[in-house]
Amino acid sequence: MRNYRHAPGQGRIRSVTDNAVYLDHNATTPVDPxxxxxxxxxxxxxxxxxxxxxxxxxxxxxxxxxxxxxxxxxxxxxxxxxxxxxxxxxxxxxxxxxxxxxxxxxxxxxxxxxxxxxxxxxxxxxxxxxxxxxxxxxxxxxxxxxxxxxxxxxxxxxxxxxxxxxxxxxxxxxxxxxxxxxxxxxxxxxxxxxxxxxxxxxxxxxxxxxxxxxxxxxxxxxxxxxxxxxxxxxxxxxxxxxxxxxxxxxxxxxxxxxxxxxxxxxxxxAAGRLAEEAVRLDALRGDLQWRLADAVPGLRVLGHPTDRLPNTLSLLFPGVHGNDVLAAAPEVMASTGSACHAGDPQPSAVLLAMGIPPAEALGAVRLSLGRLTGPAEVERAAAALAAAWRSCRGG
Incomplete structure (x- = not known):
């Protein structure tokens, strides 16, 4: 089982698998030791x-x-x-x-x-x-x-x-x-x-x-x-x-x-590490965004550019469904902005409320970083998601 560092000077949180990068901290977090x-x-x-x-x-x-x-x-x-x-x-x-x-x-x-x-x-x-x-x-x-x-x-x-x-x-x-x-x-x-x-x-x-x-x-x-x-x-x-x-x-x-x-x-x-962890996560999120934008032409970043959480990266992958991207990248655990009803993906109501067309909204993927995330996880996740997008596009 692989270890992932979290905030400096603290203990370690263990990942749940040898193979996957956990980027779904907005869904839930592991219990800190x-x-x-x-x-x-x-x-x-x-x-x-x-x-x-x-x-x-x-x-x-x-x-x-x-x-x-x-x-x-x-x-x-x-x-x-x-x-x-x-x-x-x-x-x-x-x-x-x-x-x-x-x-x-x-x-x-x-x-x-x-x-x-x-x-x-x-x-x-x-x-x-x-x-x-x-x-x-x-x-x-x-x-x-x-x-x-x-x-x-x-x-x-x-x-x-x-x-x-x-x-x-x-x-x-x-x-x-x-x-x-x-x-x-x-x-x-x-x-x-x-x-x-x-x-x-x-x-x-x-x-x-x-x-x-x-x-x-x-x-x-x-x-x-x-x-x-x-x-x-x-x-x-x-x-x-x-x-x-x-x-x-x-x-x-x-x-x-x-x-x-x-x-x-x-x-x-949280009180003791808030400022330091926010800076760390913002830098990692920025690196993840840069890597994906460089590898996926037409990638769209959602959310406010400054008034935002430091750990959250919401993306629209062009020309594909977010569900398909994540299915093609099993080594990345993340969420999409859609729900599936009877096999028919439905776009996120939040994205529709923002005026995003339904077909585009289906390309949403949310990546949320946390104490399990370090530079190596960012690099690995970006490569896997970019490869998955190319695969879904037939490239």
Missing amino acids: AVLDAMLPFLRGEFGNPSSAYPLGRRAHDAVEAARAAVAALIGAAPDEILFTGGGTESSNHAIRGAAAMAPPERRRIVTTTVEHPATEKPCRRLTAAGFSVERLPVDGTGRVALDAAERLIDAGTALVTAIHAQNELGTLQPITELATLARRHGALCHADAAQSLGKVPVDVAALGVDLLTIAGHKLYAPKGVGALYVRRGVRLDPLVDGAGQEGGRRPGTENVPYIVGLGTACRL
Whole structure:
């Protein structure tokens, strides 16, 4: 099994195969070894219930609170503003549906965008059955929200503005601060989905001006099945489930102590290496882009040129389907921007919202780098993808 270096001065994360280069970190990340080490005691002898009064339970409680403080520190929040959840999807559902349930009768509008993750889009759609109208802000050719439309649509009837911070397919960063300012001006709440951006770029809730913020552990080198929701002090949300008093009664159920500890450790690691890792990944992404552009005439790079995640490279391969390119390059693990229904590929709704013609949109491939990625992986992936494109073109 081959080893891949991640951030300098840290341990190593092992790849899952001898032969493949993993370039799908926006889909999920491996668990960092330090995160696993922090979790293991709470999967073994430290199995106490955090609500129990004896020492075993108090140690579990203290571990949860230490993790809460670490998550809060990464985003510039107070510990009591952090609510642990089962993942990013739950966090976004709780933010959107919980805020809507508490909105006064005169506020029956939700404002979102045309490029949201399903964890935001589907809860918004559900709210239409409860009498809410949902307005979707258009985006420009880089996938960035049109603020002039936001100024028209956000008004005194708006309950919530909800937008993805970093678009997961493109890496484009949205103008969350400006959206939050508009929301606040009209007395509405603002929620940002930071599942994809946290740990890659600075995320500070005060600077963004948001009331609610989604965190997903498995995008941050913590396990799947754990996340958090930032809830600004004074904001009231209707709970998604009823039960006992855990998490201040906002998310009842015995806490998942090992995974919460893992998320806290992942946040501490991210805080310590954020700037250095962003520079490293941006350089690697730039090298990957240059190699592919040199080898694939007509290759198109998607997303905003500057307001973007440092690790994400979204591409349109000309004259082919992205699915076919990846199938012809089995040594590269990555994603396309299309979904396949009954054998018929469908272009990404995000790319269509950007005005890209369907036939071109089918050529999309997303390459997302991370701690498994080094110069050798970039060189190997670029060569494999270029060869796959030539093969698909019959060259």
